[in-house]
Amino acid sequence: MSRPASPSAATARGRAPTLRTILRGMMALPLLAAFAGCTGPGAPAAGPAAELALPPMQEFPPTPATPPRRPNAEMVQDFMDLSFSLETGRAVPVFTRFEGTIRVRMTGEAPATARRDLGRLIARLRSEAQVPVAAAGAGEPAEITVEFLPRRVMQRLVPRAACFVAPRVSSWDAYRRASRAELDWTTLNQRDQAAIFVPNDTAPQEIRDCLHEEMAQALGPLNDLYRLPDSVFNDDNIHTVLTGFDMLMLRATYAPELHSGMTAGAVGQRLPAILARLNPRGERGAAPHPDPTPRAYVQAIETALGPGTSASGRRAAAQDAVQIAESRGWNDARAGFAWLALGRLSLGHDRETARLAFARAAQIYEARPELALQSAHADMQLAAFALAAGEADAALALTSRALPLAAGAENAALLASLLMVRAEALDLTGRPSEARAVRLDSLGWARYGFGSDAEVRARLLNIAALSPVNRARPQ
Secondary structure: OOOOOOOOHHHHHOOOOOHHHHHHHHHHOOOOHHHOOOOOOOOOOOHHHHHOOOOOOOOOOOOOOOOOOOOHHHHHHHHHHHHOEOOOOOEOOOOOOEOOOEEEEEEEOOOHHHHHHHHHHHHHHHHHOOOOEEEOOOOOOOOEEEEEEOHHHHHHHOOOOOOEEEEOOOOHHHHHHOOOOOOOHHHOOOEOOEEEEEEOOOOHHHHHHHHHHHHHHHHOOOOOOOOOOOOOOOOOOOOOOOOHHHHHHHHHHOOOOOOOOOOHHHHHHHHHHHHHHHOHHHOOOOOOOOOOOOHHHHHHHHHHHOOOOOHHHHHHHHHHHHHHHHHOOOOOHHHHHHHHHHHHHHOOOOHHHHHHHHHHHHHHHHOOHHHHHHHHHHHHHHHHHHHHOOOHHHHHHHHHHHHHHHHHOOOHHHHHHHHHHHHHHHHHOOOHHHHHHHHHHHHHHHHHHOOOHHHHHHHHHHHHOOOHHHHOOOO
């Protein structure tokens, strides 16, 4: 039976990748919309930014994740919620995973960066999560296929997906022919085959992020939880490479005490001992478990940041998410994310509302050490505001705080944006040689984070145009 022409991506894997591309742009980018009149496609170059040739692309070295810091008792519930529910709310009746060696192959026209990033990811999964995964040899069958294809081809069938994983298939053609029942994760008793579909014509970081998230979901948890502060299993897209929490969840998934076909009750009985063995530092008292995320919050965020809604409707939805967070007394990642979304959607419409929303998000994030990376995203937005106001010292302070966090999270798009803002702030303080060095450094990371040379230059010029000195230049 052929697949319907316009399926929801959620059908393919029980979750909605709709937001990934939108959120990645929302989180990484500075206040471009707020100052749209300053520059744009075809606008004259802004100041020193126009003078630089693009350097070679920079990439992050392989780095193991920091172990999770949360108590095991808290993460037991996270594991159960991630493994026995889909994001849509449907229950997963039994625990499933691959049994035995898991071989991975790549098909289609894969960029060179994707081959390197997949190799590093497999190495990390083996060493940090103890998952028996390996690259398939020539002519060998594979349990997981990563197929690269043009975005337009993929989105012709799954229009709202940036990338996704599907069970029981090993190619795009097989996916197109599969029935909805065959692609339903809840009907599995064991995972034998899965395919990951990734566009090959987008930025290297976008491809890497897709590999991390989709490989993790092919191997382990199928759900996403907005409450998680330290995981890629969260549609807020703050974490884009597998974290220490994610590696622990995968390591528990492939613990010898578990096997495919187990019920939630059976897994729940064994899981505390598994986590105690794998993460002895987590054997301490747990804080009260977070308030469950109501469906109304999820729907508000999806409306605010997804396609098909007017600008005013999206802002109203973001306001709804903020009100839900406030009414429930949240002071966690979900509350900060709602304010961050409201700030981004207010750019170009109400600059002061945007600034106050970003400041509120930063206030929430800064109060909790586990939200340091989230704080860096808010600081990026506030630094851009400071730059536009000519407050160079404030912009420098904010970028100084956020830069090591962006680098530690391997987020080249965020890192490049912070460096670009910092370069303009250095120019404002009369330090042009420092500014030039920082700006040049930003371009190497931007080539990984944003992809095409045209996109890199557009980012650079738009950020340069935030500076009051460059806005004053004759056009």
